Amino acid sequence: MARSTGLPASLTLVGAGKMGGAMLAGWLEAGLDPATTTVIDPAPASEIAALCAERGLRLNPQTPERAEVVILAIKPQGLEAAAAGIDPCLGETSLLISILAGKTVANLRDRLPKASAIVRAMPNLPASIGRGATGAAASPEVTPAQRTMAGALLAASGHVEWLESEAMIDAVTAVSGSGPAYVFHMVEALAEAGIAAGLPPEVAARLARATVSGAGALLDASPLEAAELRRNVTSPGGTTAAALDVLMRGDGLPALMREAVAAAKRRAGELSG
Structure with a gap:
């Protein structure tokens, strides 16, 4: 029952x-x-x-x-x-x-x-x-x-x-409620960057999708914090470090994500009434 x-x-x-x-x-x-x-x-x-x-x-x-x-x-x-x-x-x-x-x-x-x-x-x-x-x-x-x-x-x-x-x-709405769309867009952006770097479109799309879904599965399975997992895959002076220097700069991903979440939270408030 x-x-x-x-x-x-x-x-x-x-x-x-x-x-x-x-x-x-x-x-x-x-x-x-x-x-x-x-x-x-x-x-x-x-x-x-x-x-x-x-x-x-x-x-x-x-x-x-x-x-x-x-x-x-x-x-x-x-x-x-x-x-x-x-x-x-x-x-x-x-x-x-x-x-x-x-x-x-x-x-x-x-x-x-x-x-x-x-x-x-x-x-x-x-x-x-x-x-x-x-x-x-x-x-x-x-x-x-x-x-x-x-x-x-x-x-x-x-x-x-x-x-x-x-x-x-409203903050939950902006972070996890809308969050899957942010991740899906990241896959799109990663695939587009792969194409720009010389990969065939279908290869770039498959690699981007598998990379994000695999990283999510690892995050779910691991007891480590996301920051620690990021550090574990980043060799000093290596390719990942070079990319993260761009993503983590002042106008990079953290700033864009704060702006995006703030916009979603603001819109959630506008929907009240």
Whole structure:
């Protein structure tokens, strides 16, 4: 049964796009009961519709029922329009988990007056393969049991960090929420640099991809800090040192990354309200 896994007895997922669909797959794999799971999405992807039909999940029921946990995984800009359809899913003891970038607990309560216990969370795309990184913050109304349940749901998609304050969520959004895109762009940039250095495009693309994925796997497997791993691969006066002299200079990668994260955090704040 779902209870034995620490997962809720009933769950409604509002929004089954890339992130919502990835999280749903993880919950089902972890033991969530399909018979008490509802998906609300006005235009579900064919894969989601097929999953619901195959596993027996309720998809867009005419009369939504109250659920122990309601997950908001729609786009932040869609909250206003979706609020009326979400309200019937919430009861006095329901836990609302929102992964909407920029939408604060206060924003959510303005649109969803029935919401009391709220967890704001920010997962990222690797959740689709169970390797996500999620930051989460709980409102004071969240009980210890609800926090445990939220943790079980979020951990089904990967690593979870509980935050001391909701104020940290925008920074999490900018670091790990958007972070996979930064890494993918680094692969693009490394491949382009390889082409400029004389490699055939397909060779440069394969080497860049394998290098970044392999380095990530090593980082995951090693107990060493990233800085120590960097030092271990950098011989004094060697080729890696020459490249790092460029990347680590004052206007190099650290400065660009600070600027990028600040821009993403600023945009997360702009999405509130």
